[in-house]
Structures are given as C-alpha cells and as structure tokens.
Amino acid sequence: MGRRTLVAWKKVCNREFVAKVIFIVSASAAVLAVGLICVFLLVQGLPAMWDIGIVSFLTGTDWRPTWTPPLFGILPMILGSLYVTVGAVFFGVPVGIFAAVFMARFCPPYLYKVLKPAVNLLAGIPSVVYGYFGMVVLVPFVRGHIGGNGNSILTASILLGMMILPTIITISESAIRAVPEEIYEGAVALGASHERAVFFTVLPAAKSGVFAAVILGIGRAVGETMAVRMVAGNQAVLRMPHEILSGTRTLTANVVIELGYAADEHRQALIATGVVLFVFIMGINIAFSMLKKKDGL
Amino acid sequence: MNKFILEGVNLWYGDFQALKGIDMEIPANKITAFIGPSGCGKSTLIKSLNRMNDLIEGCKVSGNILLDGESINGDTDVNALRKRVGMVFQKPNPFPMSVFDNIAYGPRTHGVKSKLALGEIVERSLRDAAIWDEVKDRLKKSALGLSGGQQQRLCIARALSVQPDVLLMDEPTSALDPISTAKIEELVITLKKHYTIVIVTHNMQQATRISNRTGFFLLGELVEFGKTNKLFSLPKDKRTEDYITGRFG
Numbered sequence: 001m002g003r004r005t006l007v008a009w010k011k012v013c014n015r016e017f018v019a020k021v022i023f024i025v026s027a028s029a030a031v032l033a034v035g036l037i038c039v040f041l042l043v044q045g046l047p048a049m050w051d052i053g054i055v056s057f058l059t060g061t062d063w064r065p066t067w068t069p070p071l072f073g074i075l076p077m078i079l080g081s082l083y084v085t086v087g088a089v090f091f092g093v094p095v096g097i098f099a100a101v102f103m104a105r106f107c108p109p110y111l112y113k114v115l116k117p118a119v120n121l122l123a124g125i126p127s128v129v130y131g132y133f134g135m136v137v138l139v140p141f142v143r144g145h146i147g148g149n150g151n152s153i154l155t156a157s158i159l160l161g162m163m164i165l166p167t168i169i170t171i172s173e174s175a176i177r178a179v180p181e182e183i184y185e186g187a188v189a190l191g192a193s194h195e196r197a198v199f200f201t202v203l204p205a206a207k208s209g210v211f212a213a214v215i216l217g218i219g220r221a222v223g224e225t226m227a228v229r230m231v232a233g234n235q236a237v238l239r240m241p242h243e244i245l246s247g248t249r250t251l252t253a254n255v256v257i258e259l260g261y262a263a264d265e266h267r268q269a270l271i272a273t274g275v276v277l278f279v280f281i282m283g284i285n286i287a288f289s290m291l292k293k294k295d296g297l
Numbered sequence: 298m299n300k301f302i303l304e305g306v307n308l309w310y311g312d313f314q315a316l317k318g319i320d321m322e323i324p325a326n327k328i329t330a331f332i333g334p335s336g337c338g339k340s341t342l343i344k345s346l347n348r349m350n351d352l353i354e355g356c357k358v359s360g361n362i363l364l365d366g367e368s369i370n371g372d373t374d375v376n377a378l379r380k381r382v383g384m385v386f387q388k389p390n391p392f393p394m395s396v397f398d399n400i401a402y403g404p405r406t407h408g409v410k411s412k413l414a415l416g417e418i419v420e421r422s423l424r425d426a427a428i429w430d431e432v433k434d435r436l437k438k439s440a441l442g443l444s445g446g447q448q449q450r451l452c453i454a455r456a457l458s459v460q461p462d463v464l465l466m467d468e469p470t471s472a473l474d475p476i477s478t479a480k481i482e483e484l485v486i487t488l489k490k491h492y493t494i495v496i497v498t499h500n501m502q503q504a505t506r507i508s509n510r511t512g513f514f515l516l517g518e519l520v521e522f523g524k525t526n527k528l529f530s531l532p533k534d535k536r537t538e539d540y541i542t543g544r545f546g
Contacts, residue, residue: 182388190380190406204393
C-alpha cells in the first residue's frame with residue numbers, strides 16, 4: 001500500500017468521520033422516506049386522477065367503484081373529512097386550550113404531577129383503542145341520548161376531539177409558558193386579577209403558538225383513520241352539514257376500507273384519494289411551520 | 298405629608314432575610330430614590346409597596362406598611378392597591394398588542410367600556426408620559442415596534458392610565474441609552490406634581506439629579522435616609538460615605 005492510500009484510508013477510518021457519516025445517513029432517512037412516499041403517491045395516483053378527470057374526481061358526488069362504467073367521485077369523502085375535522089375542532093379546541101391555560105397558570109403542583117402524565121398517556125393510546133372506546137361508549141350514548149343509530153359524524157367528531165386533546169394541550173401549554181413573566185407582572189401591576197392577566201394578556205401573547213397547536217391538532221384529525229372508521233358509519237354518501245347524526249366516510253377510511261380488495265382503476269383511484277389527503281396534510285404542515293417561525297417557538 | 302409609612306418591616310425569602318427592620322416615611326408628591334449595591338434589598342422593598350412580592354413563593358413580610366395611614370398588609374384588596382400604586386419595571390414590558398390597547402388595558406380592567414372615554418384616557422396618559430407626539434399616528438400598530446426608550450415611556454403611560462397616587466419605578470432606565478434616560482428623568486420630574494414617585498436606581502448621579510429624598514440600603518438594612526443633597530454632601534454614616542465615594546458597590 002502506498003503512503004498516500006494509507007493516509008487516505010486512515011482519514012476514512014477517523015472516528016469523527018465515521019460518526020459524521022452515520023449521523024448524515026440517519027438524518028437523511030427521514031427526508032428520504034418523505035421523498036419516497038411523495039414520489040410513490042404521485043406516480044401511482046396522478047395518472048388515475050388524470051384518467052378519471054381531476055374535476056370529476058374531486059367534485060364527483062358518486063363513489064361507485066363496482067358499476068360499469070365505475071364512478072369515482074370523492075367529494076362525499078372530502079366533505080366527510082371536513083365535517084369530522086370541524087367537529088373535532090369544535091369539541092377539542094376549547095377544552096384543550098382551557099386545559100393548557102389551567103396547567104400552565106392555575107394548576108397546583110400536586111395536581112400537575114397527575115395531569116401532565118395523564119395528558120402524555122392520552123397521546124400514547126393506540127387509535128384502535130380509542131375506536132373501541134368509541135364503539136362501546138360513545139356510539140350507544142349518541143344513539144340513546146341524541147339520536148340516529150350512533151355511527152355518525154357527531155360521534156366521530158367527539159372521539160376525534162378527544163384524540164386531538166394531547167396535541168393541543170401540550171403545544172398550547174408550552175406556548176403559554178414561553179410568554180415572558182414580565183408581561184404577566186405588567187398586567188398584575190395595573191391591578192388586573194390573576195384570571196384577567198392570564199386570559200387577556202398572557203393567552204393573547206401566546207396566540208400564534210396556540211394557533212399552531214390547533215393546526216397540528218387539525219392535521220391529526222384529518223389523518224386519523226382507524227378510530228374514525230370504527231364509529232363514523234362509513235357510508236360514501238354526500239352529506240349536508242346538518243346531517244350530523246348520519247354516517248359519513250372520510251378520505252382515510254375510504255382507502256383503508258377498500259384497498260384490500262381493489263384492483264386496477266379502483267386501486268389507482270384509492271391511491272389518488274391518498275394524494276388528496278397528502279396534499280391536505282402538506283398544506284396543514286406548511287401553515288404550522290410558518291406560524292412556528294413567526295412565534296419563534 | 299407622608300404617603301407611605303413603614304414600621305419595622307422585615308421580609309424573608311424562605312430562610313433568607315432580605316429586609317431587616319425598615320422604618321421609613323415616604324413623602325407625598327416628592328421623588329424618593331433607593332440606592333445601594335445589588336442584593337441590598339432596594340428592589341425587594343419597592344415591590345412590597347404594591348405587594349408584587351406576593352407573586353414570589355416563600356416570601357413572608359412582617360411589620361407595618363401604611364399607605365395614607367392605612368395598612369396594606371394582610372387581607373387588603375391587592376388589585377385595588379395596585380391600581381393606586383402603579384409600577385414601571387426595569388425592562389420595558391409593553392404587552393404584545395397595539396399602542397392603544399396597551400394603554401386601554403388598565404382602564405378596561407377597572408371597568409371603563411366606552412370608546413370615547415378610553416380614547417380620552419389613552420390620549421391623556423400618552424401626553425402625560427411625553428410620548429403622544431411620537432405615537433399619535435400609530436396607535437393601532439403594535440407597541441413592540443417602538444424603540445426601547447419609547448417602550449418605557451409607553452409603560453409609564455400605561456401605569457398612569459389608571460390614575461394612581463404613587464408610581465414605583467424599579468431601575469426604569471437601566472436598559473436604556475443616555476438620551477432615552479434623560480427624557481425619562483425629565484418626565485419623572487414633571488410627574489411629581491401629581492404623583493408620589495419612588496425610584497430604585499443603580500445610578501447615583503440619577504438619584505442626585507432627580508430625587509428629593511434618598512435612602513441608602515446595605516445588606517437588607519436602611520443605613521441612611523434623608524434629603525438627597527444632604528445625604529450625598531454630608532453623609533452621616535461611614536458606610537454611606539464609602540458607597541457614594543465609590544469605595545465599594
């Protein structure tokens with residue numbers, strides 16, 4: 001071995017260099033995964049969208065994959081996802097924000113020791129367990145006390161509202177805690193009560209962080225599949241907003257219900273459904289990172 | 298006439314005694330300065346005057362603090378107390394909202410709702426704090442866009458908005474440049490006509506320039522308290538002399 005190759009070889013074996021390579025590969029894995037998913041979805045989904053026609057795919061009100069010729073309109077599913085997400089925001093956001101305010105500014109330490117792990121645990125429960133809870137508790141409750149057969153937009157909204165709580169609470173809480181103490185003191189020094197100082201000074205000062213929490217929660221609600229599928233009824237039927245006691249099918253549920261047996265164009269249409277979902281989630285994430293940048297969170 | 302009378306005030310943070318038997322009379326419509334090295338208790342004392350010390354965990358106070366002859370200890374309504382005894386902090390702390398809303402916050406807190414009344418209060422407070430001309434065209438814009446000196450005068454205006462009797466200032470110019478400092482000093486002197494002012498300062502020249510009375514604190518004790526020109530020209534205590542001639546601190 002020549003002297004020069006030896007030096008080069010030593011350089012390669014240099015510990016720092018090896019560590020650097022390992023880190024770069026690990027870091028690239030996430031980027032690579034996103035890139036691959038993106039490419040796969042677009043390659044498989046876009047041609048189908050093209051064949052069906054983007055407009056009739058996105059605005060078609062009938063989903064009849066088994067008809068001849070089949071109809072692939074996903075508007076019912078887009079609206080289904082929209083309804084359950086709006087519902088989840090309605091139920092989850094107020095509770096989540098108030099819980100975050102309580103935990104950051106009112107909670108005595110002994111209670112915090114219980115609350116914080118409970119919220120973390122809520123985040124770690126598998127969605128199928130939420131779904132099970134929905135089936136055995138929420139569905140009968142809605143059927144018995146509110147109406148319909150229980151598998152409905154309303155039920156899915158309540159369940160999703162619960163599922164987005166940990167996201168909203170955790171991020172809002174850290175945003176509220178990040179507000180400088182001087183702001184709070186300034187309000188109190190003007191004779192504001194603790195409550196007023198918190199709700200009218202500290203919370204507004206944390207608003208972009210709280211918005212970010214809501215957006216991330218929306219992202220979670222849009223993407224949730226298993227739990228929603230178990231309580232939403234899953235009819236691929238165009239619903240109007242007032243029909244909250246009827247069942248609906250979300251984009252995610254559409255994919256997971258039919259992908260097992262779908263073939264050819266049907267399969268492609270399901271992947272195209274995934275593309276639509278992916279675009280939604282991307283938009284939500286971009287909105288989130290823009291807010292985060294603004295807030296310096 | 299005395300605004301505040303302090304009788305044997307002791308204060309502890311947990312086991313640490315930060316103030317030791319402070320007796321003091323703070324005259325109305327005068328500027329009283331607290332000086333002393335870091336950790337001497339001067340900021341602690343000013344914060345006891347509007348009970349901001351309540352926010353610190355483990356803080357205990359004994360002795361008597363009288364405002365216009367009435368004790369402010371125990372079950373006094375602290376929100377009403379803080380309305381009467383306003384405070385300006387070391388670092389300008391405008392709320393992240395518009396200039397107008399910053400000033401209107403205090404009056405709104407105390408129940409003023411009418412737009413007209415709020416507008417009048419905002420203008421009066423900003424004029425009194427000598428910042429009206431600089432911000433009158435940008436009342437709806439965020440207060441965070443102002444310079445540090447403007448922010449501090451805005452905070453003074455905010456404190457004035459609830460028409461306090463007393464204005465406590467905790468090193469209000471320590472984060473500011475000399476020009477902004479001069480503006481604030483000038484302002485403070487004009488304010489004493491209507492308000493009793495207590496100012497904590499690290500800057501002895503500032504105390505001589507603006508204050509009528511000065512108290513020198515050391516290790517939690519009030520070493521010497523008297524007319525400013527006397528305290529600086531003929532200090533009675535050796536420690537005061539050492540401090541003001543720059544031998545320590």
